[in-house]
Amino acid sequence: MQPSFWSLVPFLLVIPMAMLTRQVLPGLVVGLIAGAYMMIPDPLGGLEAAIDYLLRELASPDNLRLLVFLYGFGSFVGLVRVTGGVSGFARWMNRTVRSARGAFGLTWLSSAGTFMAPDFRIITIGPVMKKVFQRFNVPTWKVAFVIDATSTPLIALIPIGTAFVGYMVGLINDSAGHQGLPMPAYKLLLASLPFNFFSILMLIYALYRSFFTGKVEADDADKNDCPPGIRTPFRTSPQVAYLEEACKPDRQKRKAKEKSSGDGSEHEADSDFPDPVEKVSESATPRAIHLILPILVLVGLTFLFTWLDGIQHASSPLGALAEADASKAMLWAVLVTLVLSIIWYRLRGQPLQRLLFGFLQGGNEMMGVNVLLALVWALTAVSEDLGFIQYTKQLIGDSIPPLWVAPIIFLLGCLISYVIGSSFGAWAILMPLGFSIASGTETPLPLVAGAVFASGSFGGFASPLSDNTVAMATMMKLPLMKYAHRKLKASVFVVIASAVLYAVAGWLLGS
Structure with missing residues (x-):
């Protein structure tokens, strides 16, 4: 099909639909169906074309390998949770802390054992550190902020496991593949990590808030900042006593309103749909070794299989890691770790029924991500057939200097990710567009990829619609909007600084 304005229609539908529904999936479905009907304007032909695009992308070996990896990774997390590994690790942390600074240090160190996924880290560390910090009279919102900052921003910078x-890697591979770029996807991901300026600056800011500010803001004990309930062993503290007394009318009004309306608060509404894995894990004996050992095995096998795959193409160990097919190595590592973990858990006396439940339930929690990826792949393919890549190159040409490409993509991505509350969704929308613009303006791809990942990290961290924000507010019993507002105030300055750095980086790399 000849490149024209109509090739932009699928993506032009995705962004407003995602903003309108606050969900990415409806926008991707609408964009895919619209593109398919533009290719075959027939009542049944367009629908059949959409299905064909989906099946064709799912049949790709690289894509299928990624989907299996994500399901297996979810199964791994499910096994760790149902066997008491998470609760055991939490209990160990609670016994180790001696001071507020030590508690913050342990909060940062705990990321070494909970870095696999943001929600996993929040659910694991949040409730534990809340109890730990109550002993030192540290505001709950500050604890939540530091854990949040070491979730999405930190995990977005970790290149393994x-x-x-x-x-x-899947997004980069798909977007770069449609551009005909020869650079391996994992190598491009590694090159983009230093350009994820938002995540890097947010971590620096969180370090400052953790260890170099001891002053408690005046509104930390404000009577309007009333969580659904306050539980603390320091009943004799004047500040806590005041907060308890001030919050009683607020909680009484909230309960009366919920009773009369028949609707609960956001936090209590979430409790109507309990996490089944969390419920099963409550009956398991807490053992930290059930978390620590499997993670060490997973990380070790990932490095081993990556080196074994890459040593065929390079002579040095570092060169082998750079040249390896990382997606294949990660899949091998996850599958072998799953088999070894199940055998080990059985030898440790874990019931087979419990292990199968954790395996299946954990994997099923990743199906939403798999569906999102499949739709992104199909949408990118139909847009390419419509002439999207060629048209954007013709449209942009030399009209946008390389200096401004990364800042514009970053700020646009921040807006999209904040409105839809999804880092994965923002990456899915922007990566194909960003790579197309980069190839048309000769902007370095690592810089553009870093800007896309940074913008999604902002939304996943700061948006009140982000599952990370909602999960943290729920776990820590914080008012959702007030907590989200606190994070946004800190994030705005980081966003501005990041945009300036992208302009500087574009100028330096362009010159």
């Missing part, structure tokens, strides 16, 4: 890595 996370669900993010598989997803990011």
